[in-house]
Amino acid sequence: MAEKRKEKKLTNNDLYSVLQGIRNINDYNNNPDIKPEMKLYGKKFSYALAKNQKELENEGLYLETILKHSDKYSEYDKKRMELRKKHAKKDKNGTELIMNNMFVLENQKKYDKEAEDLQTEYKDEIETHEKHIEKFNESLLDEADFKFHLLEEKH
Numbered sequence: 001m002a003e004k005r006k007e008k009k010l011t012n013n014d015l016y017s018v019l020q021g022i023r024n025i026n027d028y029n030n031n032p033d034i035k036p037e038m039k040l041y042g043k044k045f046s047y048a049l050a051k052n053q054k055e056l057e058n059e060g061l062y063l064e065t066i067l068k069h070s071d072k073y074s075e076y077d078k079k080r081m082e083l084r085k086k087h088a089k090k091d092k093n094g095t096e097l098i099m100n101n102m103f104v105l106e107n108q109k110k111y112d113k114e115a116e117d118l119q120t121e122y123k124d125e126i127e128t129h130e131k132h133i134e135k136f137n138e139s140l141l142d143e144a145d146f147k148f149h150l151l152e153e154k155h
Helices: 012-030 043-067 071-087 108-121 123-140
Strands: none
Touching (some): 012 043, 012 123, 043 123, 071 108, 071 123, 108 123
16 A cells, blocks of 8 residues: 655745755756766756745845835944944954854953943844844745745656
């Protein structure tokens, strides 16, 4: 007796993962260091990939508009980064030291004070941005209504 497969409903997060996978395949195929015989090709495969990518990106654009932040928040983010660089320890060449993807700070207390002042100045923009992130994260859990373009099975 054939086993019945349970169909899983996809979420927007699942679709984002698939889209990232498609982008990774494209990056792999476009990498000049990969030998041609190792690339993932085929007319039907490439067509299905391109069609699904286009449709997924259209779906993704809606979600990404939720995350789009204001010019004022971009201004805050730029100043925040400049502040981190200003307070970062530097090597002998003047390059900021980074450990675990974070700047190593020279004086944490001094940085914290200036960062707090900056956060106070941009309080409304930060709160709005955090609400957008929350809404985006919630929308990732929503059920997705998407039909994939599939390759036909050969028998």
